[in-house]
Amino acid sequence: MSLSRDSFSDLLTRLVTGVLIAAVGLAAVWAGHPWFSLLVVAIVAVLIWELARMLDAGPKRSLMLGGLAAGLLLAAKLLPVGLGLPLLMLAGIAGIGVLDRNRTLFLVLTVLIMLASFGLMIHRDEFGVTWMLWLVLVVAVTDIFGYFAGRIFGGPKFWPRVSPKKTWSGTTAGWIGAAVVGWAFMAVTNSGIELIGVSVALSMASQMGDIAESAVKRRAGVKDSSALLPGHGGLWDRFDGMLGAALVLLIVESLTRFPPVPGGM
Template identity: 75%
Template sequence: MALAPESFADLATRMITGLVLAGVGLTAVWAGGWWFTGLVVVIVATLVWELVRMLGGGPNRALALGGMAAVAILSSKLLPPGIALPLLLLVAIAGIGVLERNRTLYLVMTTVIMLAGFGLILHRDSFGFTWMLWLVLVVAGTDILGYFAGRIIGGPKFWPRVSPKKTWSGTIAGWVGAGLIGWVFMSLTGSGGELIGISVALSMASQMGDIAESAVKRRMGVKDSSNLLPGHGGVYDRFDGLLGAAFLLVIVESLTAFPPPPV
């Protein structure tokens, strides 16, 4: 099968940026505590800033809402969850009074951002390095296998109107990769077989996060959420999948025993 040269034209830049991000991220994941919380605060604030800019909000409004998001996420570490939750949702509600248009999109997307950020901190604090690494690898495996399978195998597009480059082969490869990662962690930790299903579900949620952001960009007529990350676009372009997975994981951990016990 012949591959067009442009299939991997951006691979070198993506890999360099990806390695830097992976180094920073894994260091924070390993360190935990305030190091990890600080990284989440920076990411969440940047995500809200990028979202507001994409939705047509001016720079001052973007900075104000991004700063508000940082304070709210920080509060989730300092305050009991029941008190922090209203502050997290206030960031989404505040956009209704600040933005002149696209309020519904901001409301929905910011709610996901804030609860996912809260969930990441809670997950790392509650379950430690091993299970935070599992989550990161599920999302990264979904993205990496999807990228290579989509470009090598190709085939029918998944949803060309929203995400022209995403293929069914890449989508399914992401599920398979996530299932394998779940199996590895199940074997290493002695967890129950449900972990494989949870891993695949988080892979799907990761892809949904990617598709949701693609839909917003297509509606707003922008290619990337920003130009902060060479080869990847903006921070939202890099972390959209993690947002989707983390958001679902908050629900999973409230409905099931986690990690899944062996049967």
């Protein structure tokens, strides 16, 4: 095992930025609606702006698409769910008439971002602070364990063509960390053992969200989605895992009983 001199060169910057992000996020989680919803809407505005920029929409069009997505998400939140769903689709469809290329990629990714973000707001409303913190911890521990294990143990790369820094050791460590989080919440909340499996699945979804964003950046030929967050790059670089996990959690909550109860879901 050997560590290069710069293995942790960006750790302090990442840590400071991460603490600030966590403080704002946790405050909004605790406050609930409307503050949490407004934070998610603001994040989506930036995410779609970053995506549009990476796909060569141009500065003005990118701002327009980001603002449109935020407005549609807020409207969808305020309307009954059935009436709001078409608005979540409309943000991606709007890109077809605005972008000169990469229309399909923008359409698919924007719809997924909108659904995941809407799912986050519903999850906070329906299940409260405890289960929102569980989701945040699953994603955070996946990222933290992966970061340290990957740099300490190294080893074979997970998918070097798409994400050159991601290793199998870091990927596996993320799953283990998520399982521990699931076990801890199972014990505290008296939930069923299936919570451990759900936690690991969300960890995997979080990593897939990270890989999906890496693929987009590689296609666009950029290192980061933007330069808004020191040590982290853009907002999408920080929230890619949460988007993947939230999207899968939305499906889990639609198909199964959540939170799991002892003896079965």
